[in-house]
Amino acid sequence: MPAPGHSIDEYLETIYFLAFPIGEYTPHGAGSPPLASRVAEMLHVSRASAGEMLKRLQAEGLIERGARKEALLTASGRERAERVVRKHRIIERLLTDFMGYTGYEAHERADELGDTFDDDMVARMHEKLGHPDRCPHGWPVDPDVEQAENAELAPLATLSSGAHATIVRLAEHDGDLLHWFYDQQLVPGTELVVESADSAADQFVVRVDGGTRAVSEKAAAGLFVRPA
Numbered sequence: 115m116p117a118p119g120h121s122i123d124e125y126l127e128t129i130y131f132l133a134f135p136i137g138e139y140t141p142h143g144a145g146s147p148p149l150a151s152r153v154a155e156m157l158h159v160s161r162a163s164a165g166e167m168l169k170r171l172q173a174e175g176l177i178e179r180g181a182r183k184e185a186l187l188t189a190s191g192r193e194r195a196e197r198v199v200r201k202h203r204i205i206e207r208l209l210t211d212f213m214g215y216t217g218y219e220a221h222e223r224a225d226e227l228g229d230t231f232d233d234d235m236v237a238r239m240h241e242k243l244g245h246p247d248r249c250p251h252g253w254p255v256d257p258d259v260e261q262a263e264n265a266e267l268a269p270l271a272t273l274s275s276g277a278h279a280t281i282v283r284l285a286e287h288d289g290d291l292l293h294w295f296y297d298q299q300l301v302p303g304t305e306l307v308v309e310s311a312d313s314a315a316d317q318f319v320v321r322v323d324g325g326t327r328a329v330s331e332k333a334a335a336g337l338f339v340r341p342a
């Protein structure tokens with residue numbers, strides 16, 4: 115866990131994720147704009163470190179602060195964030211398709227390697243891999259495709275019992291959670307039926323091919339599905 119010192123690019127990646135929500139699921143009620151506290155939570159750093167880094171991003175013109183002090187990507191911040199997420203997704207495919215890493219290993223390794231490859235290397239990599247259109251966790255390589263698709267998906271946590279859906283993307287920012295998704299075989303392409311949805315009891319039960327799975331609300335918030 116590289117707890118101290120996430121790079122500017124990792125911060126941009128996190129802000130980008132928060133800036134383009136999937137569905138309108140807000141477990142904590144008031145929405146989750148990219149505030150320092152949300153960014154800190156996702157990167158497992160203190161609120162003070164996140165605040166410091168957001169100041170730096172602001173000084174470099176990558177973000178500006180909104181009315182609630184939320185971090186809003188500027189045009190150049192958004193352009194760089196999109197380049198970063200696209201690169202991350204292609205490097206993940208290099209790790210899984212070419213080097214044999216598992217899906218959950220690939221995410222963390224790709225973060226470590228981000229600075230190793232320049233844009234030309236990433237373009238060549240994408241070509242050699244046969245132009246994959248998604249990362250191993252289901253996120254589109256093309257950010258325009260990703261943003262357009264967001265409206266068609268929903269977190270599993272918003273579904274009611276009886277709903278049928280297919281898993282499209284897995285939240286990647288929590289390594290333990292990502293590992294759990296693979297352990298439970300809750301991976302992109304998996305079809306499921308919600309057997310019971312009880313967010314008061316923090317529990318969802320889904321039926322997949324081969325049995326049922328109990329899914330906590332936190333996990334259900336990180337499984338992005340296409341409702342049937």
Ligand SMILES: [Zn+2]
Nearest residue numbers: 206249250251
């Ligand atoms: Zn991924």
